[in-house]
Amino acid sequence: IQAGDVATLSEILNDWPGADTAALVEDLLPEERLTVLRVLALRKRVDAFEHLSMDLQVQLLAAFTNEEAAEILNNMAPDDRTALLDELPHADKDRMLTLLTPAERAVAEALLDYGTDTVGRLMTPDFLEVKQEWTVKRVLDHVRTHGRDSETLNHVYVTDAAGVLLDDLRIREVLLAPLHAHVSDIMDKQFVSLSVTDDRREAVEVFRKYDRTALPVIDGRGVLVGIVTHDDVIDIAEEEATKDQQLFGGVEALDESYRATPTLTLIKKRATWLVVLFLGELLTASAMAWFDDEIAKAVVLTLFIPLIISSGGNSGSQAATLLIRALAVREVSLSEWFWVFRRELISGLVLGLILGTIGFLRIALWSTFTDLYGPHWLLVGLTVSISLVGIVLWGTISGAMLPFILKRLGLDPATSSAPFVATLVDVTGLILYFTVASVLLRGTLL
Amino acid sequence: IQAGDVATLSEILNDWPGADTAALVEDLLPEERLTVLRVLALRKRVDAFEHLSMDLQVQLLAAFTNEEAAEILNNMAPDDRTALLDELPHADKDRMLTLLTPAERAVAEALLDYGTDTVGRLMTPDFLEVKQEWTVKRVLDHVRTHGRDSETLNHVYVTDAAGVLLDDLRIREVLLAPLHAHVSDIMDKQFVSLSVTDDRREAVEVFRKYDRTALPVIDGRGVLVGIVTHDDVIDIAEEEATKDQQLFGGVEALDESYRATPTLTLIKKRATWLVVLFLGELLTASAMAWFDDEIAKAVVLTLFIPLIISSGGNSGSQAATLLIRALAVREVSLSEWFWVFRRELISGLVLGLILGTIGFLRIALWSTFTDLYGPHWLLVGLTVSISLVGIVLWGTISGAMLPFILKRLGLDPATSSAPFVATLVDVTGLILYFTVASVLLRGTLL
CATH class of the missing domain: 1.10.357.20 (SLC41 divalent cation transporters, integral membrane domain)
Known part of the structure; x- marks a missing residue:
């Protein structure tokens, strides 16, 4: 980094997992952070950025040019983006929203409309929908062509023409079924779902009870609107435990970490x-x-x-x-x-x-x-x-x-x-x- | 249940998810619990049993006939079985081990050999191994035929002839790759693993950092010996938080729940x-x-x-x-x-x-x-x-x-x-x- 050897740096870092690059970035001086992020390929950059602490995400967003911020924000997972936008002062949040493409802006605004601490704020609308009459082969083909953007491929969701959730299939069921079987053959019509308006603590409970890696989120009419993944829930469980411990020790809950709190x-x-x-x-x-x-x-x-x-x-x-x-x-x-x-x-x-x-x-x-x-x-x-x-x-x-x-x-x-x-x-x-x-x-x- | 209508009960309950049947069983009288479990198909029965609280698992195990206990224990996930056997008094543990088939007994004894609070105690040896030279199609066929027993199909593990772990592939990578591609094409040789001797708190940290649903566990020579799945880690994170809170409140950590502690x-x-x-x-x-x-x-x-x-x-x-x-x-x-x-x-x-x-x-x-x-x-x-x-x-x-x-x-x-x-x-x-x-x-x- 100090030698400014951008080519070598780019080669090394583009092979690292995002979480490790993020850990490296956290330890760098402010000006070095931008250098490192800029040498990364877009997908790696977004991945590393999502793994940074919330405080650092906010700082970096302010340091980016508008183009850079737009690139990152348009490619972040919608749930992580909601959490970040939520941390910004009102004026900055609005400015960032204008950087988004119309489609992404619609998604971001819809998610920000849900109440704080609800499941709606945690969910991502990137999931895979399949239909009852499809064969297993068609499902696998569909996953291969459309799955790139989905936050998880561990589950696919069966919906009817109106988008109402009929069942969730673990990818396991799909992988173990013969290729010519139909989705309706492997459906059990038993599914567990969250509601967009549920409290996020509720989500922790449901995840714990049913051992899932992702849960579908439905609105009042039963229409599938998003999914919540387990990684967000581990974070919530930890945040809630921290808050409880702080309250119990007689401290008003800190909104940020001990280190980041002035x-x-x-x-x-x-x-x-x-x-x-x-x-x-x-x-x-x-x-x-x-x-x-x-x-x-x-x-x-x-x-x-x-x-x-x-x-x-x-x-x-x-x-x-x-x-x-x-x-x-x-x-x-x-x-x-x-x-x-x-x-x-x-x-x-x-x-x-x-x-x-x-x-x-x-x-x-x-x-x-x-x-x-x-x-x-x-x-x-x-x-x-x-x-x-x-x-x-x-x-x-x-x-x-x-x-x-x-x-x-x-x-x-x-x-x-x-x-x-x-x-x-x-x-x-x-x-x-x-x-x-x-x-x-x-x-x-x- | 009270009417003793076993046929109807069996029909209804065999359609329920295991976690819900478990919740029902927890609320029943002791004699009704056995009735309910007995009407379930073996796979459902084991699933429900694994979702019961540890105290109840121990109680029921004592109430089962030897044949029933053997059936359950031989079909439980090895990690859940280790946790259960660990709760039993020494003599009972040995008696239960003799009920296992020789293959399952070898697995159970190996897992019980790892120190308490190590990753070894949390892991399950049921995972899917694939080889570098296989095509994606062969991997999917292998999953279809051999995946039934694996605790998770979200990851497959690439190993060499000696069983040394070379890479972990998220099933996502496999599903998104063309069928004729080779495993070596989609490998990035970047993987995160746990060691059998790591402390279980360490596992919570690694899961949190890398957002995985399962992590491979290797021994001192790098050989893949098992996997740890996220559901076990959520439980550990909660147990550790409870223990910390109790200690902080000036109570020696309870080994069981408030309710179950005499x-x-x-x-x-x-x-x-x-x-x-x-x-x-x-x-x-x-x-x-x-x-x-x-x-x-x-x-x-x-x-x-x-x-x-x-x-x-x-x-x-x-x-x-x-x-x-x-x-x-x-x-x-x-x-x-x-x-x-x-x-x-x-x-x-x-x-x-x-x-x-x-x-x-x-x-x-x-x-x-x-x-x-x-x-x-x-x-x-x-x-x-x-x-x-x-x-x-x-x-x-x-x-x-x-x-x-x-x-x-x-x-x-x-x-x-x-x-x-x-x-x-x-x-x-x-x-x-x-x-x-x-x-x-x-x-x-x-």
């Missing part, structure tokens, strides 16, 4: 939740101020505050994790909340008893050798361990139920993040602890 | 980490005992303890989430720790200043109207806000660096869970808070 945006996305949680935690100061008489009389009680509230937060975080994930992979449904409630009630109680016992033993042990916890250590120990049972139980139940409540309200269950549950449990935990203390220690320490 | 196991998996974290948190009680003089003199300081330690925990949880995910999807590599460190240093400082300012304003505001925080509220406010800056900074940096340290040590970065980071920050946060207090408040409150 530091200022990164700080803003984190500050929002952090401030909300901080305002929530300010209530702990108010709760404690409420009990300041008790605190002044029995300073020993304050030693266990971090221990108690963090145990509630940890058990809540555990329960929330388990149920957010179980809801996300549809292992548990909303209506089963009561079954989960009872199960977590038992779990919370047992876990609380375990921690309560350890806490009591520790206080008892220390008090045998020191007088750190004063003459009433037995009562202090009881207060701490009873509070632990209560807080772990409460943390577990709130952590388990919050995802259900959020889902019921139409919010993402992953919003019930570890920090969110912890904050909720902190305030209530303090009130519980001091209430138990004021009952048990009245007349002795208080 | 309550006692569920409690055990949670208790381990909860107790470890609790023992860590006990250090907070020791840290506070160390400062008990200060606490007794300035009870007002205790009011802000939950606020301060939770802010450290929350910011640590955010940073850990972002970096665990960035490491998991290979967006950031181990060697870039210093770049991350500087970035998080800035983020932590800004976030700390934001929270510190809010905290100070709140104390100043309350002190204007009440004397809750005493005459030295200005110094108390300063102590709290300086501690907040320090703790948020410390939480952010530990949360960001811990995943790197764990990965460097060969552990799963997701182990640096929200609760784990929070616990770490709690102890150090308390020490920081009281140290700042003893410097700022010496001579006034202390």
